[in-house]
Structures are given as C-alpha cells and as structure tokens.
Amino acid sequence: MLRVKNLSFQYGKREILKGINLELEKGQLLSVVGPNGVGKTTLLKCVLHILQPTEGDVTVEGKDTARISSRERAKHLAYVPQAYPFKFPMSVFDTVLLGRIPHINWNPDPNDIRKVLAVLETMGLESVSLHDFDQLSGGQKQKVILARALVQETDYLLLDEPTNNLDLKHQLEVMELLRLKARENRIGIMVAIHDLNLACQFSDMVVMMKGGEVLCSGEPCKVMTCENIRFIYGVEVRSVTTNGNRYFVPAKAL
Amino acid sequence: MSIPMSIKNMVVSRSCSSPRNTIASYRSITKKKIVFLCLLLGILLITILIGLAVGASSLDLSSVFSALMREDGLARSIVVELRLPRITVAVLAGWGLALSGAVTQAILRNPLASPFTLGVASGAGFGAVLGILMGHGLHQWLIASSAFGFALLTSFFILLVAQLKNVSSETMILAGVATMFFFSSLTSFVQYLGTMEEVHEITFWFFGSLSRAGWQEIGVALLMIAPPTPLLMKWAWSFNALMAGDESAKTLGVNVWRIRLGGILLASLITAGAICFTGIIGFVGLVAPHIARMLVGSDHRFLLPTSVLLGAILVVNADTLSRTLWVPQVIPIGIVTSFLGVPFFFYLLMKRRRDYW
Structure with a gap:
C-alpha cells in the first residue's frame, strides 16, 4: 500500500x-x-x-x-508528467526503453527489449516504434510516455x-x-x-x-x-x- | 521532425508490422551502429596516415611505415618528430572538444551548447594564457591547472544561468557570447601588459596551433582527457534520461544533480586538457556531436564514442588542410576549423526545427 x-x-x-x-x-x-x-x-x-x-x-x-x-x-513509483520536453530527436522505442533504466546496468538484455516490445504491442504502438517521438500525434505521445512508465514495472x-x-x-x-x-x-x-x-x-x-x-x-x-x-x-x-x-x-x- | 540522411531513418522508413520485425530491425540498427563505429575508427586511422604522409614534403605510405619502424633518417625525423606529435595533439583535441560538447549538450539539454559557444573554451584559454605568463614559458601543469580552473569557473557560471527560470537555448548562448567577450578583453588586457615576446607567443597560441606541443604536453593533456572518458560513458543512460527532462529523469532513478555537476566538472577538465596546449580550436565541439546525432541518433551509448571519433577525424583533417593549403605556410588550425564550423553553426541557427531546440 x-x-x-x-x-x-x-x-x-x-x-x-x-x-x-x-x-x-x-x-x-x-x-x-x-x-x-x-x-x-x-x-x-x-x-x-x-x-x-x-x-x-x-x-x-x-x-x-x-x-x-x-x-x-x-x-x-513511476511517473507520467504533463509535458515532455524532448529537445533532441529520439525514437519511440528508445523513449520507452528509458523506462528500463532502473533495472539495467549498461546494456539492455533481450528481456528488456522484449518487455518494451510487449508494452508497445498492447498499446498499439509497434507500427510507429522506430519513428521519431516528435513525429507522433499528441495522443500517441501520451501513450508512449505511459508505455515508458509501464515498462518500469x-x-x-x-x-x-x-x-x-x-x-x-x-x-x-x-x-x-x-x-x-x-x-x-x-x-x-x-x-x-x-x-x-x-x-x-x-x-x-x-x-x-x-x-x-x-x-x-x-x-x-x-x-x-x-x-x-x-x-x-x-x-x-x-x-x-x-x-x-x-x-x-x-x-x-x- | 526527422533528420534526413540518417542511418536510423533509412531503417525507419520501412514499415514494421509484426513484433518480430520490430525486434529484428531494432537489433539490426544496433548492429549497424557498432559497425559504423568500427568504420569511423578505420577512417580515423586512414586520416592519421594521410596526415603523416602529406605536408611540406610529401611521403608515400611505405616510407611513412618504414619511418615509423626504423631508427633514423630524414623521413623518420619528419614523421616521428614533426608530424606524429601534432597529429596526436589533433586527435586529443578533437576527442576532448567533441566529447565535452556532447556532454554539455546533454546536461543543459541545449543543442547549441559546446565548450566554444558557451565561452568555456575562452575561459580555459584565458587561464592558459595566464599560466603561460606566470610560468614564463611552458610549465605544463601550471598552464593546465590554470586553464582547468577558469574553464570550471565559466561552466559554473553557465550552469547558474541555466538554473534561471525559462532560460531558452538562445539566451544561454548569448550568455556564452558575453563570457567569450569578457575573456577576450581580459586576454587583450594581459597582452597589453606583457612584453613583446609574450604578446607574440600568446597571439600565436590563441589562433590555435598544434605545433608547440611536445610529448610532455601530450602526456598532460592525455591525463586530463582519457580518465574522464569511461566515466562519462558510464553515465550514458543518465544522459539519455535527461533528454526526457529533469522530472522524468528523477523518477527514472537518476540523481540529476550529481550527473549535472559531475558532468560539468569532467567536461571542463576535458576542455581544458584539449585546448591548454593548442589554443582555441572553435566549433569542433558543436559540429561533431551534431553530425554524430544525425548518424547514430540520441542514444548516448553510441553518441559519445561517435562524437569522439568524428571530432578526432575533423581536427586531424583540418590540420592536414592547414599544412597543405598554403605550403610552406601553416595556417593556424583554429582558423581552418572556424571556416568550416561557422557555416554549420549558421545552418543550425537557420534550420530551426520545431521542438528540436
């Protein structure tokens, strides 16, 4: 609790x-x-x-x-903030992978990759997973940040x-x-x-x-x-x- | 927005419908990045060999190799005593400036940041000039630590400006320009007070020159640049997290202040190491990370080494140009990099992309 x-x-x-x-x-x-x-x-x-x-x-x-x-x-505890101040281009996949930071040391193992992929799938984002985050619509961006928080487990x-x-x-x-x-x-x-x-x-x-x-x-x-x-x-x-x-x-x- | 011509996007443009495809493309992108790093290393080695071969007296590659192996001879003294030190300095300077550029861009989340545009290089430069004058010549450690001290001072000033609310990328760069003017006036003032020889020495140094550094200086610079590099590489994920903003980074378990202060400290040390024996070599620290980002994307695990290699390639090439454009004169390398870098800086300013910076 x-x-x-x-x-x-x-x-x-x-x-x-x-x-x-x-x-x-x-x-x-x-x-x-x-x-x-x-x-x-x-x-x-x-x-x-x-x-x-x-x-x-x-x-x-x-x-x-x-x-x-x-x-x-x-x-x-994971967080989905109201605004996302990305100033550099980053792919959707890499953005979601940030959520694994508390669990990885330097190299994400296949397990991390699979978890990112599973979350992207449940949220219907896998078709854009290699696009730049900035190219997405507002709704998709919100889902990507949510996906990042979910893979944090x-x-x-x-x-x-x-x-x-x-x-x-x-x-x-x-x-x-x-x-x-x-x-x-x-x-x-x-x-x-x-x-x-x-x-x-x-x-x-x-x-x-x-x-x-x-x-x-x-x-x-x-x-x-x-x-x-x-x-x-x-x-x-x-x-x-x-x-x-x-x-x-x-x-x-x- | 997208970055044209990037390896990343060549893969991206294919649609990935099934998860297996996505995982496969992700793996192949990662593999491509690693191959690309090896390729850059190869290009750097070739660039170094060309640099060793060409100049006032040109040698072919086989005589370069034999000069490197053999003990004496004219070719030996040209290659090993004249060219090898300056090319080593060029590699170190490119490595250091590009790395500290990439790190400051990440820490300040500002794509226009670099040791040069933020005035950190000018600070270090003034420190080095002060060191040169105090030591009456080359007292390596005095020059190096004085350069580091002033680089650090400037960095903390910039960090302070960055803490002000709603500071835009441009404002930070304006603060950097102001800092640059401040230190160049200070340097002029010191020159005004100095003797004729000192003034000459400082002027020559300030244009950026690779010819003055010997193996002792190289050793000092190497000690300032090499040890921080693996430390910064270790923070690659923290830098990635900072891309998402301070608040997100904190909730991803990143100690934002430790990374920011530690990063600024190490970037200042590296900048000081890169320029204290060469003078100010402009724009490399800005250009190299940007090209690297276009090529491998924003993941700092790849971005940092790519920037380092590109920086070294840029400076070694600029040096070769500076020695061959106007034989037998050697154009100061800082002038060459500025001629190459200024158009790029304008390009970045003009091609202002939405949300990019």
Missing part, C-alpha cells in the same frame, strides 16, 4: 499542501480532483520526491520512500492530467487502459485529473481537494455529489445517470 501521511509542502512562505493523508492499494485507480492551482501536481511531485515535502512522509509497503535511493524508488504509477489535450476517443482509451492495467498487473494508479465525468466513471477512489487540503475521499458515487462539486469548484452542476454511470452537467458559475 502507498500511504501518504500528514504531507505538507511550502513554496517560500506559501503553503501549497496542508496535511494531506491518503492511501492507495495495489490494483486501485485513484483520482485526485480539484480546481486549478489546488496542488494536485504538487502532491504527485511530493509523493515522487521530485519536490521535497516540508513535512510528513510517504511509505510504500511500510518503507519510507525518503530513505531509499532514487534508483530503488524508481522501482516502486513499478507497483505504483502516478499520472498528471493524462487526458489533457487528447480527443474524446484517446481520453477513453487511456482511461480504459489505466483501469485495465490496475486490475491485470495489480498496479496502484493515482491520477490528477480535471474531467469529473472520466474520474467518476473510471476510478475506484476519488480524492477531492480544496485549498491544498483533502476535502473528502471515498468511492466516486459517495463523494462526487453536486454539493461537493459546487463547494470546491464554485459551479452549479446537475447530475444525470445513464447506463448506471453518473455524469455532471455544469449549469452556471456561482
């Missing part, structure tokens, strides 16, 4: 995160929702130790992640806005893939996400944040209510239920 205990983060004097507590089981998909600037990305970065939390700790299976080497940590995977800039089809594909990977490979997945409908439809757990704190967390149908959404976003919403899924329709900003 990935456990975040009383985690706080300050940027200068500004408190971004205040005493965050949350738990993520393997095989679970957890969505973190909240308005812009609420600290979702900061939370992910603190869990990954890209940023050092000012207080609190993160444990994986009881191990304090601040006390293990970054290579060791990379075997437990970690127990937990953290994604920052994985559906941003994707069209409807790719949004659904990515979310379905995440849910599938969580179930099949028993990975705990944590997603910072804006789209409430996707969050509600695909998550096992939802954490709602406001002002750098966790407002409430639990199963989507219990915590994602019109009242809560109005409270954290300041937007009047109506919910509609079709095919057993709840959807939110914004009515007006308050």
Whole structure:
C-alpha cells in the first residue's frame, strides 16, 4: 500500500499542501480532483520526491520512500508528467526503453527489449516504434510516455492530467487502459485529473481537494455529489445517470 | 521532425508490422551502429596516415611505415618528430572538444551548447594564457591547472544561468557570447601588459596551433582527457534520461544533480586538457556531436564514442588542410576549423526545427 501521511509542502512562505493523508492499494485507480492551482501536481511531485515535502512522509509497503535511493524508488513509483520536453530527436522505442533504466546496468538484455516490445504491442504502438517521438500525434505521445512508465514495472504509477489535450476517443482509451492495467498487473494508479465525468466513471477512489487540503475521499458515487462539486469548484452542476454511470452537467458559475 | 540522411531513418522508413520485425530491425540498427563505429575508427586511422604522409614534403605510405619502424633518417625525423606529435595533439583535441560538447549538450539539454559557444573554451584559454605568463614559458601543469580552473569557473557560471527560470537555448548562448567577450578583453588586457615576446607567443597560441606541443604536453593533456572518458560513458543512460527532462529523469532513478555537476566538472577538465596546449580550436565541439546525432541518433551509448571519433577525424583533417593549403605556410588550425564550423553553426541557427531546440 502507498500511504501518504500528514504531507505538507511550502513554496517560500506559501503553503501549497496542508496535511494531506491518503492511501492507495495495489490494483486501485485513484483520482485526485480539484480546481486549478489546488496542488494536485504538487502532491504527485511530493509523493515522487521530485519536490521535497516540508513535512510528513510517504511509505510504500511500510518503507519510507525518503530513505531509499532514487534508483530503488524508481522501482516502486513511476511517473507520467504533463509535458515532455524532448529537445533532441529520439525514437519511440528508445523513449520507452528509458523506462528500463532502473533495472539495467549498461546494456539492455533481450528481456528488456522484449518487455518494451510487449508494452508497445498492447498499446498499439509497434507500427510507429522506430519513428521519431516528435513525429507522433499528441495522443500517441501520451501513450508512449505511459508505455515508458509501464515498462518500469513499478507497483505504483502516478499520472498528471493524462487526458489533457487528447480527443474524446484517446481520453477513453487511456482511461480504459489505466483501469485495465490496475486490475491485470495489480498496479496502484493515482491520477490528477480535471474531467469529473472520466474520474467518476473510471476510478475506484476519488480524492477531492480544496485549498491544498483533502476535502473528502471515498468511492466516486459517495463523494462526487453536486454539493461537493459546487463547494470546491464554485459551479452549479446537475447530475444525470445513464447506463448506471453518473455524469455532471455544469449549469452556471456561482 | 526527422533528420534526413540518417542511418536510423533509412531503417525507419520501412514499415514494421509484426513484433518480430520490430525486434529484428531494432537489433539490426544496433548492429549497424557498432559497425559504423568500427568504420569511423578505420577512417580515423586512414586520416592519421594521410596526415603523416602529406605536408611540406610529401611521403608515400611505405616510407611513412618504414619511418615509423626504423631508427633514423630524414623521413623518420619528419614523421616521428614533426608530424606524429601534432597529429596526436589533433586527435586529443578533437576527442576532448567533441566529447565535452556532447556532454554539455546533454546536461543543459541545449543543442547549441559546446565548450566554444558557451565561452568555456575562452575561459580555459584565458587561464592558459595566464599560466603561460606566470610560468614564463611552458610549465605544463601550471598552464593546465590554470586553464582547468577558469574553464570550471565559466561552466559554473553557465550552469547558474541555466538554473534561471525559462532560460531558452538562445539566451544561454548569448550568455556564452558575453563570457567569450569578457575573456577576450581580459586576454587583450594581459597582452597589453606583457612584453613583446609574450604578446607574440600568446597571439600565436590563441589562433590555435598544434605545433608547440611536445610529448610532455601530450602526456598532460592525455591525463586530463582519457580518465574522464569511461566515466562519462558510464553515465550514458543518465544522459539519455535527461533528454526526457529533469522530472522524468528523477523518477527514472537518476540523481540529476550529481550527473549535472559531475558532468560539468569532467567536461571542463576535458576542455581544458584539449585546448591548454593548442589554443582555441572553435566549433569542433558543436559540429561533431551534431553530425554524430544525425548518424547514430540520441542514444548516448553510441553518441559519445561517435562524437569522439568524428571530432578526432575533423581536427586531424583540418590540420592536414592547414599544412597543405598554403605550403610552406601553416595556417593556424583554429582558423581552418572556424571556416568550416561557422557555416554549420549558421545552418543550425537557420534550420530551426520545431521542438528540436
């Protein structure tokens, strides 16, 4: 289990995160929702130790992640960032192979190559595997970075806005893939996400944040209510239920 | 975007529909890269042989070989005493400049970076000039350590600039140009204070000259360039990870700051070693890694050795040109590499590709 205990983060004097507590089981998909600037990305970065939390700790299976080497940590936690600042041309295959870095010493063995290939296959990317990363569409790029995180073979995977800039089809594909990977490979997945409908439809757990704190967390149908959404976003919403899924329709900003 | 004419893309353009195909193509690309490295090594050896043979008095290859084997004779003194040291220096300079160029490009994630364009070479150059003046002649270790000190100082300044938020590749290069001007004024100032002979010595040195270094200097330069090379090769994967950005690199288990500081330290040492006895040889550190990237792609396991070999080939060829273009004069090699490098630099600036830099 990935456990975040009383985690706080300050940027200068500004408190971004205040005493965050949350738990993520393997095989679970957890969505973190909240308005812009609420600290979702900061939370992910603190869990990954890209940023050092000012207080609190993160444990994986009881191990304090601040006390293990970054290579060791990379075997437990993988990350899909929001932007990918590639400045040099690199093939899709080589980009995904980067995910094996925590496991290889200098030369990737045939096993590493096979694993990269298997992930590329499941994501339908093998036909472009030797193309330059920069030649791909936004949706394909997102999938390549996701593939990189998957070949890292970690127990937990953290994604920052994985559906941003994707069209409807790719949004659904990515979310379905995440849910599938969580179930099949028993990975705990944590997603910072804006789209409430996707969050509600695909998550096992939802954490709602406001002002750098966790407002409430639990199963989507219990915590994602019109009242809560109005409270954290300041937007009047109506919910509609079709095919057993709840959807939110914004009515007006308050 | 794509890089035309690259080995990589010749394979890429074929469609790979089945996984076995993909794995096979990946393997064949890797194999091609290794073959290509061997080929470059062969070209370097041939280039060296040509360099040993041609010049003010041309020799054929068989007399070059016999001069290398035999103990005495005129051919022996031309080949072993005159040409072999300068070609060894050329190999070392090309190796060092290209390697530190490739490493700085990776560390700063800036395709325009190189010891020359960032002003690190100028810093090292000023350090060496200071060393020459302080030692009244060639005191190898004094010159070398003074060059290293100033190279390091400049590198840390550039690293500091790179830490500022939203610094673009171009801004970093502008900072490098400013640094270059700063050190060239300092050098002029030192020359102004110096005696006539010192001024002559410094001027000659500053154009980039391979003729002054003897075996002792070569030994010092080799000690500064060779040991860091395997260390940097060992970090090839970390450099690869840095291509994906600092945050991704961190979550891939790379200690970003250690790599960045260590890399800058070693690149400065190598730059100082490469130029402290030759003067500033411009553009090799920029051009060689770029050509290497076009040929073998961005995987630093192949990019670093390819850059090293290409750098050595470039400088040895430039030296041969400098000795044969205007016989019996020897054009300073820095002038030759600049004539070759400036058009390439313009090409990089003009052909600004989206997302490339």
